[in-house]
Amino acid sequence: MRIGDPLPEWHVEATPTFVISTALATRDFQDVHHDRDLAVRRGSKDIFINILTTTGLVQRYVTDWAGPEALVRQVNIKLGAPCFAHDTLKFFGQVVGREQQDLTIEVVGRTAHGDHVTGTVRIEVPAWTP
């Protein structure tokens, strides 16, 4: 795990079921995350993923790559275009910093409408990590 190492590209299919089940699993009951009619009436094109899920996906993207021994210390994200139901959310990432066991990974999650999320994740890896 060295500076410049890319993370494998990862695609999330944001089906309506995914948008709704993740919103409820994060205890976010705002109608724009589960009721399409109301979301459209409020000016959205469809229901969309909530922030706590975006945070969780960013974390998962990094831990899927780093392995279960990695400890997540920080998730800093900037939110952009909404990720609507039926969008494909594509994640890209790269190691941008390493100080011994502390790694900083830059992450972008993108849909066809633009960047949904950009940010950095700080993790701590075991001492024996190459």
Add this chain to the structure above:
Amino acid sequence: MIDIEKEAARVAEQGESAPRLARDPVNLPMIRNWLEALGDEHPGYTEVAPPAMVQVWTMAGLRGQRSPDDPLGQMMAILDEAGYTSVVATNSDQTYHRYLGVGEQLSVTTSLEDVTGPKRTGLGEGWFVTTRSTWWVGDEAVAEMRFRVLKFKPARKPEPRRREPGAQAIRPSVNRDTEYFWEGTRQGELRIQRCGGCGLLRHPPGPMCPECGATKPTYLVSDGYGVVYSYVVHHHPQVPGKQTPFVIALVELDEGVRMLGELDGEPSIGQRVEVVFTEIDDELTMPSWRPRADR
């Protein structure tokens, strides 16, 4: 008139809100629901929770209400009253001091960190409101979050007017350089080309930035306001779909670029105008100008 900065200072002075308890202690059924929904197969979350779940534990729930001392709720009410009625989250920075074990009881406190504005954004004029939340187990701070929202007045999007059937217009030539513009007018957006390299705004559109030479144009959605920089009154020759005389105005948009369009009304230099969209047919919506009754 509400003094937003003064109100913000008052809310910030209140400091931390009273601790609000999580509904349940950190627990495995909620963790497993979360893992299942997100498709996370991390094997380590049997006795500790995924760090990114920290906010989940203290969510207000289906019938939850903000407590009166919640600084974000107070600030939202103040900005609502000042006319900034829409909200969008822009940043969430979470720091986890340690992993949380099953059975631990969390509480959360929040303070107002910063309110800045008014700022012009792609969504409309607004204020950035930043809060800082701390999660506690007993008196130990276990996680923190800086959370920023933009509270804004939605940029006005006029409803396209439909013309009388059979209306004619001189059709613009649409190509790869100008497609974004006409796509925008169809959606009720006045788009200004912006260089993907140096950010320079330019109009009329072209393939290359005259400043830095980059060939990756993007665009900015204009608020649609400007002043008449120059105009002509067209008397002759006849133009399909137009009654002569009509006015073509060169408008300097508030964003800085100049744009041509028909002006509906008596022209004068320096006059405030706003964009209006006329739907010609499914393919074509034309932007034009009309005098703006300034507030």
